[in-house]
Amino acid sequence: MQDLIGFSWTELQRQWRRVLPGVIGVAAGVAILLTVLAGSTWLGAVTGQGILSQRALSQMTVTPGSEPTFTNAQVQWMLSLPKVDGGYPIVMGAFPAAIGDDGSVFQMLNLPAAVDRPALAAGSWPGENQVVLPDSGLMSRKTGSTIDSRALVGTTVTLTIPIAQGIQGSKTHVVTVAGVYHVDASPDSFGMPAVYSTLSTLEGILIEQGVWAGTADPNGSAGFGKFVIDAAKPADVAGIAQQLEGKGLRPQFVEQSVHGLSSRIGQIQAAGGVLVVLIVLFASLSISNVLVQAVRQRRKEIAVLLAVGFTPRWIGASLMAEAALAWVASLVIGLLAAEAVAFAVFLLQPTVGLRIDAISVLLVGIGALVFCLGAAWIPSRHAMRVDPVEVLREA
Amino acid sequence: MVIVRNPPWPGPQAERQSPGPRVKLGSLIPTMAPGHPYVRIADLTVVYRSGAGHEVEAVQSVTMDLPRGRFVALAGPSGSGKSSMLYVLAGLLRPTRGTVSVDNNDLTSMSADQLARYRCANVGFIFQSFQLLPHLSAWENVALPMIPLGVTASQRRTRACKQLSSIGLGARITHKPGELSAGEQQRVAIARAVINSPTLVLADEPTGNLDAANAALVADEMERLVRDLGATVVCATHDERVASRAQVVARMDHGRLVEQS
Ligand SMILES: Nc1ncnc2c1ncn2[C@@H]1O[C@H](COP(=O)(O)OP(=O)(O)OP(=O)(O)O)[C@@H](O)[C@H]1O
Ligand SMILES: [Mg+2]
Numbered sequence: 001m002q003d004l005i006g007f008s009w010t011e012l013q014r015q016w017r018r019v020l021p022g023v024i025g026v027a028a029g030v031a032i033l034l035t036v037l038a039g040s041t042w043l044g045a046v047t048g049q050g051i052l053s054q055r056a057l058s059q060m061t062v063t064p065g066s067e068p069t070f071t072n073a074q075v076q077w078m079l080s081l082p083k084v085d086g087g088y089p090i091v092m093g094a095f096p097a098a099i100g101d102d103g104s105v106f107q108m109l110n111l112p113a114a115v116d117r118p119a120l121a122a123g124s125w126p127g128e129n130q131v132v133l134p135d136s137g138l139m140s141r142k143t144g145s146t147i148d149s150r151a152l153v154g155t156t157v158t159l160t161i162p163i164a165q166g167i168q169g170s171k172t173h174v175v176t177v178a179g180v181y182h183v184d185a186s187p188d189s190f191g192m193p194a195v196y197s198t199l200s201t202l203e204g205i206l207i208e209q210g211v212w213a214g215t216a217d218p219n220g221s222a223g224f225g226k227f228v229i230d231a232a233k234p235a236d237v238a239g240i241a242q243q244l245e246g247k248g249l250r251p252q253f254v255e256q257s258v259h260g261l262s263s264r265i266g267q268i269q270a271a272g273g274v275l276v277v278l279i280v281l282f283a284s285l286s287i288s289n290v291l292v293q294a295v296r297q298r299r300k301e302i303a304v305l306l307a308v309g310f311t312p313r314w315i316g317a318s319l320m321a322e323a324a325l326a327w328v329a330s331l332v333i334g335l336l337a338a339e340a341v342a343f344a345v346f347l348l349q350p351t352v353g354l355r356i357d358a359i360s361v362l363l364v365g366i367g368a369l370v371f372c373l374g375a376a377w378i379p380s381r382h383a384m385r386v387d388p389v390e391v392l393r394e395a
Numbered sequence: 396m397v398i399v400r401n402p403p404w405p406g407p408q409a410e411r412q413s414p415g416p417r418v419k420l421g422s423l424i425p426t427m428a429p430g431h432p433y434v435r436i437a438d439l440t441v442v443y444r445s446g447a448g449h450e451v452e453a454v455q456s457v458t459m460d461l462p463r464g465r466f467v468a469l470a471g472p473s474g475s476g477k478s479s480m481l482y483v484l485a486g487l488l489r490p491t492r493g494t495v496s497v498d499n500n501d502l503t504s505m506s507a508d509q510l511a512r513y514r515c516a517n518v519g520f521i522f523q524s525f526q527l528l529p530h531l532s533a534w535e536n537v538a539l540p541m542i543p544l545g546v547t548a549s550q551r552r553t554r555a556c557k558q559l560s561s562i563g564l565g566a567r568i569t570h571k572p573g574e575l576s577a578g579e580q581q582r583v584a585i586a587r588a589v590i591n592s593p594t595l596v597l598a599d600e601p602t603g604n605l606d607a608a609n610a611a612l613v614a615d616e617m618e619r620l621v622r623d624l625g626a627t628v629v630c631a632t633h634d635e636r637v638a639s640r641a642q643v644v645a646r647m648d649h650g651r652l653v654e655q656s
Contacts, residue, residue, distance in 0.1 A: 003542050014530055304526045307487060308540040308587065309515025311508040389488045392522065393478070 004314065008321035015322075018290045022375075023330045025283025026368055029276055030334025033364045035341050036272030038354040284375050287326065291319065291379035295386075302383055303391035316384040323376030327369050334368070335361060432460030433627050434484065434595070439493035441479045441650075453479040455650040456493070461629065461643065463594075466621045468641035469631040475647040477631035481597045484629060485518050486510035497595060515543045519588030519626075523600035525580045527572040527587075533559060534568040537586045544591065558586045562616065578609030585616050589624065596620055598630040602637055614640050 012019060295302070302315055335356070342354035441454040454476040461467055469477045482488035483495055486502050487510075495502045497517065505513060514520075519540075527536045537555035546554070556568050562582050572580050581601060588596060598617065602610035614637050620626045621642075632638055646654040 003545070003548070006548070007542065300526075301528055304528060305539070306511065307485065307514070307520050307526070309511055309518070309543050309591075311511035311543065313508055314511075314543060389482045392487075392526065 004318055004321050005325070008318045008325055011318070012322050012325050015290070015294055018294065019287075019322075019326055022283055022287035022290050023326050023333065025279055025286050026327070026330035026372060027333035027337060029279045029283055030331060030364050030368050031337035031341065032272060032276050032279065033367075034334065034338035034356050034360055035354065036276070037360040037364070038338070038342060038356050039272075041357070041360075042354055280371065284371060287323070287372065287375040288379065291323070291376055292382060295319070295379050295382045298383075299386050299391050300394075302386045303388040306386065306388040307392065312384040315386075316380040319380040319383050320373060320376050323372045323380075324369070327372035330372070331365050331368060334364075433463035433498060434459075434461040434629075435494075435496045436460070436480075436484075437494045439480070439483065439495060440491050441476070441483060441488065442491040452650050454483070454490070457647075457650075457652045458493075459645060459652055459655060461627060463627055464621060464625045465627055465643050466618060466641045467627065467629045467643040467645060468638040469629055469645050469647065470633070470635075470638050471647035471653075473633070474649075476650040477647055478599050480647070481520075481599050481629065481631055484595065485520055485597050486513050511543070515540060516591060517594050519585075519591070519593040519596040521581070521584055521588045521596065521598035521601045523603040525572070525577075525584045525604075527580055527584055529572050532569045532571055533564065533575065533583045536572070536583055537590055540587060540591050555586070555590065558590055559583070562586055577604055578606070578612060581605060581609065581613055582616070585613065589620060589626075592624060592626075594624075594626055596626050596628045598628065598632075600631060600633065602632065602634050607636075610634060610637065613637075 305315060306312065338356050342356060345354055436457055436459045439454055439457040439459075440452065443451040443453055445451070457476075457480070469480060471477055479488065483490050483502075484497070486505065490503065493503075497513075500513070502510065502513070527533075528539070531539070534552060534555040537558055538551040541551045541554065556565070559565060559568050562585070564579060564582055564586070567575060567579060567583075572583070575583065581604070585601075588598075596617070601613050601617075605613060617628045617630060618640060621628050630637060630641065638644055644654075644656050645652060
């Protein structure tokens with residue numbers, strides 16, 4: 001066994017130039033698979049935990065509202081809220097709201113499905129598990145009567161948040177009403193220093209930024225146009241917010257959203273899958289071809305080995321051992337490459353944690369081994385069938 | 396493409412061949428009457444069938460016994476079937492008809508792996524064109540046949556170097572075949588052939604690529620194998636000077652054994 005491996009190792013070293021493409025192919029397959037698996041695990045964790053607990057969001061939905069609008073004082077107040085991600089506060093939730101006759105407040109905005117903890121949803125609010133309600137009063141969905149929101153300050157209300165637009169069901173959270181804000185709904189407040197942006201202005205800015213991804217919901221349930229900013233990095237989102245501010249515009253409802261995140265995961269996996277299939281295909285052809293060629297080139301050597309008493313089985317096994325050694329090399333290179341990618345991602349975006357876990361390595365490793373041995377199988381049979389007499393006569 | 400017409404072989408008989416690698420065929424048969432033929436060839440026929448359907452009867456019904464511990468020359472014109480005979484004796488070529496037994500062991504009933512083990516422990520093959528592996532050094536070439544026997548790496552090196560030194564190539568052990576003269580290469584090849592102390596040494600035109608002086612050295616070496624190892628040497632040769640040194644000369648012509656002295 002030791003001799004077999006030693007022998008195959010020598011052969012592999014001798015052939016390394018030709019084996020290299022195959023080894024790199026398998027290594028690339030291993031690296032990509034591991035990265036995609038780690039990425040999916042990470043994305044799964046992100047969406048599972050609640051997106052707002054993650055700071056690395058690449059997508060933001062800007063919903064410019066036509067009403068209600070805010071007074072400058074209110075905007076100032078919102079801007080005074082603790083910043084998130086170095087960007088602007090996530091101002092969301094309670095503004096257009098209705099309260100049920102049982103006292104529960106109905107959120108009229110769509111919150112991401114992943115938001116399952118009010119503490120997270122209210123992260124930029126005055127305090128955790130607190131809401132600020134408009135001072136214009138709340139309308140009961142059931143009775144149509146208006147409830148004075150000021151009377152609710154200091155009380156505990158149940159917040160009912162629709163899971164997501166178009167999805168049945170809602171989540172309820174118990175929150176404290178921390179205060180009220182003033183909504184200036186008078187017609188003459190329009191055209192005042194703008195705290196909202198028109199659809200066309202926003203669109204223009206987003207296109208200018210190169211992050212325009214289309215209108216997700218031009219006629220949303222709340223009657224607002226909804227824009228999806230498809231920025232690559234959270235930093236871009238902050239940049240856009242800054243741009244908007246520079247133009248004297250402010251998105252009234254900036255909602256970080258997982259909208260499309262699941263489809264993003266799907267895209268990443270599909271792209272990874274296609275890539276892996278291509279690479280594996282290339283690597284399999286390459287390895288198999290290299291070994292078949294090696295056997296053809298080594299016919300004379302194999303004939304000599306057979307003539308001096310090596311068994312055909314030994315010859316075949318040595319080729320399989322070569323493939324197994326190539327597998328070890330591929331696995332090590334692939335693993336290092338995957339770790340390097342994870343580290344590079346960490347350097348570029350510290351909030352994205354790709355962890356290459358042992359189970360993935362095991363599964364991918366076994367897959368790669370099966371594949372390497374599979375590629376070596378036919379060449380190894382060829383090697384075992386070399387007719388020494390025929391070859392030795394040629395010399 | 397060679398297609399050898401195979402007769403229906405009897406299945407490999409249960410472990411006729413010793414399972415242990417170092418066990419020699421000879422040691423399985425404790426005593427042997429003097430004069431008992433070491434190699435028995437009966438009605439041996441080898442037919443090559445080429446792709447175009449041509450049949451060449453390279454060896455035709457040869458029956459011959461060879462005694463143990465002799466230097467046998469296999470003479471005859473080109474194409475008379477000498478190499479074919481050697482390949483059959485080495486277990487590299489299955490005869491189309493007839494039986495071959497070495498030391499009472501029927502080669503025709505052995506499996507491919509059994510034949511390989513038989514070659515490894517009992518046969519040394521010397522080729523006209525040396526057939527050394529170019530990427531291995533002299534000692535590594537010599538050490539090759541010890542690998543299937545499971546000899547440890549350090550033992551292999553020691554024995555191979557000793558063998559090379561004994562034939563005056565001690566200064567050449569790490570040289571690659573390309574760095575050796577033809578005569579030196581053939582001596583390395585002989586060292587490789589005899590490293591496992593074979594009882595049957597087969598040489599196919601071993602002097603064909605050598606000058607007279609080197610040819611004489613090779614012939615000396617083969618005589619020494621017979622004398623010191625007690626090996627049976629079968630040497631196919633055109634070279635009358637080599638043939639004249641043999642104790643037995645078998646002449647072939649057109650696949651037939653025409654004379655044996
Ligand atoms: N693969 C093959 N297909 C067809 N005929 C073959 C094949 N190999 C050998 N022969 C023929 O078999 C005959 C015997 O060949 P062999 O090599 O045994 O002769 P030889 O006595 O060793 O000749 P030489 O002295 O030239 O080496 C020759 O006529 C040769 O052409
Ligand atoms: Mg010949």
